[in-house]
Amino acid sequence: VNAVSDDVKAQQEKEFFFDISVQKQPQYYVQQQILYTEKVYYSVQHDEPSLTSLDVTDARVEPLGDVRQYTTVIKGQRFGVYERNFAIYPEVSGELVIPGQRFQASVRDPYDRWGRGRQASIVSKPISLTVNSIPAGYPQAPWLPASQLSISERFSADPQDWQQGDPITRTITLKATGLPGNQLPPVPVPEIRNIRYYPDQTESSDDLSENGVEGTSVQSMALVPAASGKITLPEIRIPWWNVTKGQLEYAVLPAHTVTVAPAQNAAQNSGQNTVNGNTQSAAEASASDSHSGNSNGGTLVSADSHFSGFWPVLFALSLLVNIVLGWLLLKKPAAAMESAESDALQNEKQCWKALNTACRNGDAKDLHSALLKWANAALRNNLDGSESSKDRAITSLPQLAARYRDPALNSALSELDALLFSAQGNSAYNGQNLLSLLKARKQLDEEKPQNDSLYPA
CATH class of the missing domain: 2.60.40 (Immunoglobulin-like)
Structure with missing residues (x-):
């Protein structure tokens, strides 16, 4: 009361x-x-x-x-x-x-x-x-002013049950009192040797009451151990500003080590090879006995042998007809698809050229706009048809950073995002560093293409 x-x-x-x-x-x-x-x-x-x-x-x-x-x-x-x-x-x-x-x-x-x-x-x-404005001592990371922020994680399988080659879902949850969920950044996950990452889309939600907003961001990813033995998941630290105390604090996810067991199918494959060898020997012996019996008892002729020359011809004709029909059905859609892909590639190249100009000029707002336009053009150019570009549109730098596992590039994007919301939002920004990182990622994507690549070919 x-x-x-x-x-x-x-x-x-x-x-x-x-x-x-x-x-x-x-x-x-x-x-x-x-x-x-x-x-x-x-x-x-x-x-x-x-x-x-x-x-x-x-x-x-x-x-x-x-x-x-x-x-x-x-x-x-x-x-x-x-x-x-x-x-x-x-x-x-x-x-x-x-x-x-x-x-x-x-x-x-x-x-x-x-x-x-x-x-x-x-x-x-x-x-x-x-x-x-944002305090001068705040690190180069997304600005998170809140009265409380926490981070937690859970795995789809107990760490003692991990096996080589088996996918494990890791779910990281951020909760902030005083911030909406869509303002919480993606958690930067460092590269780990012998671990392959397959990130999923981040989901955010808000809980509203007269006491304010409590935002939640849930980030899921699949981890696939590529080798057995001990693997250490590094510590994750998220900086945030405690508005109640007026000081910098960190939400920490401590490091922990798991022991990955060898894949079960390795032993099974070894045993299967032995079994297959024995089976093959038995089959060869049976074939030999049959051949010997036939030599001693005379020649056996199957009634189907008269048609043995007819079936290959019939199969070849049927296969040829199916190939011709398939080619006729796909010719027109393929031409339309090639035209759409050509237009998308041309638009992506134009956006990439505009992004290069914005990086050289160093204006943070123009760079922000050009970066998002190029990212969405590249995304549309690489869609496989499973989702529409509208559903997957990139509207913010934190959302763009979520598509990478490159700490240096994510740091540069976070620096640009922090500058846009600081008191010096109109000051010059060194876009050459960001452009260099983008070009490096472009070269990697050319060497190893991905469906969701954001870089022009």
Whole structure:
């Protein structure tokens, strides 16, 4: 039970009055969740109540549920209350002004039942806050201002049951209090010798309440041990900013070592080779006995031997007819597919050229736009038809970084993403380093093509 504020006590004689509160923090930072609670008290009967929508310049506003209506008693006097809760996320540093809100209603006249009533209107005072940019000491990593952040993992099989060649699903979960799930970055997973990675798409979700947003990001991947023996999964550290304490902290997934057993099919294949050898010898002996028996007892002629020359010819004709029909059916779609692939490749080359220009110019915003356009053009060019490009479109740098397992490239993308949301968002950016990393990845993809490659051939 919260104590009644002094503002509410002072306005008890009014028919309508506002009580607005903003979450108290030592400091406010860009992209941090700021909880805003707005209450309208009333003591008279009224119709057609309305509240203006909350719009804040240079900030994203997230409603936390619907408008609540209830009654309360203050010093023996009963009041009705309208309550709204919002999460406000500043997008730039500097002064943030939350504008005053307007409430309107038609007040009933208790002595004139059929009258239209009189109009009543009140306006709240605006609130001004100072929003800080990303602290200078924050590492080159995605900016995560939250009141709590945790990381956990689970495996589809117990670590003591891992075997060479058997896929194991590793699921890493990030939970943040004060951040939506789609703002949580993909977890950078380092390369491990004798482990092959097959990442799956990351899923995000939000839990909304009057206490704010709790975001969750679930990242799954398949691990396939390529060799037996001990394998160490390195420690994972995610930096984040504790807005309650005003300090840098890390969410840590400790390192652990697992022992991978040899593949079972290795022993089975060895035994199978021996069995197959014995079987072959027995078959050869049987064939030899049969041949010997036939030599001693005369020649045996099968009735089917008269048709032995006819069946190969019939099979060859049937195969030829099927090949011709298949070629006729596929000729037209193949031509259309070749035309579409040619257009997609041309568009990708144009986007790659624009990306090179943006990297040389060093403007962070232009580079961000060119990078996403090229990535989606490359993705459309490499789709295999199982999914549409709309379903797999890349809309953010963290989403783009999730497609790589290159720590240096992911670090460069994180640096660009952090610069875009910092106070120096319009400053120059060294795009040559990012371009060099992209070209290196392009060369690797040319040597070893992949369906989801983002680099032009």
